[in-house]
Amino acid sequence: MAKIRIPPVLRASVGGEREVVADGASVGEVLRSLATEHPETKGQLFGADGDLNRYVNVYLNDEDVRVLDGLETPVGEGDSLVILPAMAGGSR
Numbered sequence: 001m002a003k004i005r006i007p008p009v010l011r012a013s014v015g016g017e018r019e020v021v022a023d024g025a026s027v028g029e030v031l032r033s034l035a036t037e038h039p040e041t042k043g044q045l046f047g048a049d050g051d052l053n054r055y056v057n058v059y060l061n062d063e064d065v066r067v068l069d070g071l072e073t074p075v076g077e078g079d080s081l082v083i084l085p086a087m088a089g090g091s092r
Contacts (some may be wrong), residue, residue: 001032002075005082013040026072027060030081045083055086 001021006014014020015038022037024030031052035042047053051071058065061081067075075081 001077003078003080004030004034005080007083007085009085010041010044010083013044014038024075026071027058027065027073027075027081030075031058031071044085057084057086059084060080 001023004020004022006018010019014034018088020034020037022033024033031045035045045053045056052058052066052067060068060073061079062082065071070082
């Protein structure tokens with residue numbers, strides 16, 4: 001099982017938890033397992049095409065999965081995923 005650190009903006013979707021565990025051999029499987037267990041996260045994590053939403057960053061043990069193998073990146077026992085929604089905005 002992999003640990004997934006949940007950002008504050010998604011915590012309401014996982015019952016207020018800061019961290020959850022999920023099964024899967026790849027980043028995609030782990031995140032889909034999370035979405036199955038907590039359906040409100042699915043639309044926040046994935047687009048209609050099944051890929052990560054462009055404003056969601058996922059790190060596996062401090063490495064951005066987009067520079068690894070994306071959703072196909074292997075996940076081992078005891079690995080840690082961090083979900084970080086991109087922040088935008090500000091004033092002119």
